[in-house]
Amino acid sequence: MATMLYRLGVVVARRRWVVVGGWAAVLVAVAVSATLLAKPTTSAISIPGTESQRAIELLSKKFPGTGGASARIVVAAPPGHTLDEAEYTARAADALVALAKAPQVIAVTGFNEATLSADKQIAFADVQYAVPVSEVTQEAKDALQRLAGPARAAGLRVEFSGGVVSTTEAHGASSELYGVIIAYLVLALTLGGLVIAGMPLLNAGVGVGIGMLGIQVVTGFVELNSTAPALATMLGLAVGIDYALFIVARHRQQLRDGMQVEESIATASATAGSAVIFAGVTVIIALCGLAVAGIPFLTVMGLCAAATVAVTVVLAVTLTPAVLAVAGHRITASRIRTLNRRAEPKAHPFGARWARIVTARPWLTVVACLAVVGGMALPVLDLRLGLPSDGTKSTGTTERRAYDLLAKGFGPGFNAPLTLVLYGPGRTDMKAIGEQAAPLLRADPDVAVAVPAATNQAGDVVILSVIPKSGPDSQQTKDLVRRIRAAGEQARQQAGITAYVTGTTAVNNDVSDKLSAALAPFLVLIVVLALLLLLLVFRSILVPVKAVAGFLLSLGASLGAVTWVFQQGHAGGVFGVQAPAPILSFLPVLVIGILFGLAMDYEVFLVSRIKEAFTHHGDARRAIGDGMRDSARVVTAAGLIMAAVFTAFIFGGDVIIKAIGFSLAVGVAVDAFIVRMTLVPAVLHILGRGAWWLPRPLQRLLPNVDVEGATLVRPVVVIKKAPEPVSARGSARNGGS
CATH class of the missing domain: 1.20.1640.10 (Multidrug efflux transporter AcrB transmembrane domain)
Structure with missing residues (x-):
């Protein structure tokens, strides 16, 4: 490996501008592709084969429309008022009529006695869409948000949950910028110069840029979780800076020891570059190993991060040496004497x-x-x-404010709704079965509400809405899901009725269980x-x-x-x-x-x-x-x-x-x-x-990968400013x- 990287370092140093121009062209090409192909990421998490996912697939087949996105509108009355006042009930009726006509909306329910809190201070309504969250159009989102304007003008609090409308705290790139600034200061102190300190940042910046733009290209073909770009940025910045740092620091040390520029670049590529490649391959293998969990969204996240790390590794052994060759001896000089003194070798380092x-x-x-x-x-x-x-x-997000209002008005379980799907192949009486199952569910000590919600046209599928008394993160809610599923298995064995528990809370539980097992x-x-x-x-x-x-x-x-x-x-x-x-x-x-x-x-x-x-x-x-x-x-x-x-x-x-x-x-x-x-x-x-x-048997069996470059035998290299060949031993x- 060391000999190969040494030769690569010689070629890169001599063709420095070709290498720099080539990476610039790659960056432009990926940017253009991203502009043409990029699609939004999703925050949805699902795992094929789990019970909650099988329920969603059954509903999509037997009950079209019920597998789409849903949004919840939560409204709170102003202090000293209640939502059953005539003014507010009229506004609610008009809003629901308008919303029912909005694009992609197939059903609107709520703002009635069943969805009004006991103190009449808080109420909610649910909006059902015909498509998943990722496919809800901006026009449909705007129609939902327009409800809030007049209501808030009348003094009402209006919040949303469900992911169709969301808000987050201002974040942008400010936090990443702070990390980069700290990294630059550490590099300047370590390497002893302001110019040389920017070289590892250049490697990381180009690597993250190509990685992030490449991820945008991938979204045109594969649905990506919204965490994938942030994870790739985080890793790309960290390893991109570190990998270039090891090569740059080795090169600077060798120049101070009197080595010629091109020879030093080749040597640094062969020694520190070998360690960089091994370290990078280790990270890449570990990230690709996430596929072992058998969870698609996690596999894709790992592959995206691994691809970004791979780009930074290739950049470290190509672009970084090319930039070092362009800089020449200038990287050993700094106008700030303190930095130079800190980088000088000491008697007792x-x-x-x-x-x-x-x-x-x-x-x-x-x-x-x-x-x-x-x-x-x-x-x-x-x-x-x-x-x-x-x-x-x-608390700056509308989802959190809606969560708090629901918990205050109806109890924590209203933030952890469960959907029970009962399917009787060949039957037409599932509506009656659902009505019989509801009181049995309500007998459970952790069930607050259990009511039949809908039956499909064929009569072989009934949906029941189950509201626990405990919240979505509670162990009691997880135990409730297990008890319902156990009862469903008995129903399948005794009556041939298949029962599935789904909904956001059940999906989250299934994902957690699968990940824990992996x-x-x-x-x-x-x-x-x-x-x-x-x-x-x-x-x-x-x-x-x-x-x-x-x-x-x-x-x-x-x-x-x-x-x-x-x-x-x-x-x-x-x-x-x-x-x-x-x-x-x-x-x-x-x-x-x-x-x-x-x-x-x-x-x-x-x-x-x-x-x-x-x-x-x-x-x-x-x-x-x-x-x-x-x-x-x-x-x-x-x-x-x-x-x-x-x-x-x-x-x-x-x-x-x-x-x-x-x-x-x-x-x-x-x-x-x-x-x-x-x-x-x-x-x-x-x-x-x-x-x-x-x-000794292992000594003979194992190949010598020579990460340290100890057995490196270099070809003779002619340095422009030094006509004599530099020997490999020297x-x-x-x-x-």
């Missing part, structure tokens, strides 16, 4: 000093790290999974994958085991912290968490995949330098200080940058993105600074030479990784 501290009493270091990370992971024992309801959204197999896959990859890279038994154990510690700390804040409600105000709720059901799977890849990044960049030093002089404990002297500064900067980028997403408006950003920020910080920079050198010191032991002494 930070990495070497830190290595001495953590290995002076290695067992104490190990115990302290385990105590800190173990304490952070403790809340994970209380982890509950679910999907966010409107009750977790910001969690353990996915974690096992990731652990096995990590062991195999690291065995291949480091040609050691204990180093991969230590790396995987460190990853599990970081994962535990990440999930424990997100449970402590988002589920248990501690320090929620600091992070803008509106209300405690179960943890996003697909968050653990995402965090496992992403954090695994990022943890292996730091493992490779740090431990590969330690192994290189050990290979040179054979002293395992001395190699720890030598390797950390050369890599700790850059790994520290990379960890700070990645944590800053993820942290920036915490302060956006979307609760899903908040939770993902928070968990990844904590996971990366713990992994970079506690696990890799502290625990790893202490453990390696304890293991000594045994850390690099590999049985280059290896100056720039070997």
Whole structure:
């Protein structure tokens, strides 16, 4: 790999403008394609094969129109008034008549005694559409929103839920911008210059741009979840900056050591570039591994993020060297002397000093790290999974205000409606069956309302509306769904009637259950994958085991912290968490995949330098200080940058993105600074030479991928300003990784 990347670096350095122009053309082409093909994303989540999804498919076939979108209008009277006053009832009647004529609307019900709260302060109406939410036209949305104007002018509060009309807090790109600013400052301090600090940002910016525009192209052919672009942006920024940083930092060090520009670019591409490719492939494999869960929307999210990471990897080994070649020696100069001084080699660099501290009493270091990370992971024992309801959204959204009004006027269960579908093949009396089933449902202690809602024309399908007494995130509601389904299975066995429970709450429960079941197999896959990859890279038994154990510690700390804040409600105000709720059901799977890849990044960049030093002089404990002297500064900067980028997403408006950003920020910080920079050198010191032991049969069996570039044999390269050929041996002494 190193030889191939060395040759690529030579070609890129000599054809720098061709490479830069080629990437500019790719960016323009993808932008034009996105303009022509882009379609909206969706917030809907479904899993084929679940009971709730089978119910939706049955309704689409047997009861056309009932599987479409629905919107709920919630109205509250002004203080001192009630909604049964003549003025308000007249307005409600006129609004419903107008709304029934709106585009794509097939039914409007409500604003009557059945949908009026006991104190007559709050009422609601439901609007049924013939198409899913993603296909509701802007004209139909505008017709729904026009209802609010006159009503609000009369002093009424009007809010919407259901996803047809939605509002979010102003977010834009401001939080991402803060992360980029912090990253730039860290890069300037690490690399010692303002111009050179912009090069990793250029790599990340182009990568994210191509990735995001590519996702827009994909929406023209595949329905994408609205979280996919944000996840791709988050990862693209973080890894794009880090991958370019490793190559740029290596190149700058080599220039200061006296290497010529083109030779240095080729050497950096061969050494740091090899580690970048391995790290990137690890992240990509982990993200593609999300397909193991068998959940389409999660698979597509993983593939979109993996594609963005792949673009940033290719950019790192092509565009970054090309830009370095354009800049030449100018990247080693800075007009700010303080930055230059910070980047100069020191007699006792930070990495070497830190290595001495953590290995002076290695067992104490190990115990302290385990105590800190173990304490952070403790809340994970209380982890509950679910999907966010409107009750977790910001109070600045109309969905959250509608949620609060319904809970106040009718009880929390009105935000968790269930739909019971009864299907009797060949029967025509299902309406009567539904009327018999309603009182049986109402006998359940957690059912507030159960009434037949509609029967299809053939008479073989009846729909019952079931309102629980508990809210959508409640364990009681989940238990109610299980009891209804168990009773439905008895009905199927005794009378041949098929019963399905669906609705948003049931769908969310099914998604959570499927994801929970996929969690353990996915974690096992990731652990096995990590062991195999690291065995291949480091040609050691204990180093991969230590790396995987460190990853599990970081994962535990990440999930424990997100449970402590988002589920248990501690320090929620600091992070803008509106209300405690179960943890996003697909968050653990995402965090496992992403954090695994990022943890292996730091493992490779740090431990590969330690192994290189050990290979040179054979002293395992001395190699720890030598390797950390050369890599700790850059790994520290990379960890700070990645944590800053993820942290920036915490302060956006979307609760899903908040939770993902928070968990990844904590996971990366713990992994970079506690696990890799502290625990790893202490453990390696304890293991000594045994850390690099590999049985002889495996030595013969495993190929040597040479991530460190230790066996690199370079062809003779003619440098324009230095007519003598540069030997491979001399280059290896100056720039070997």
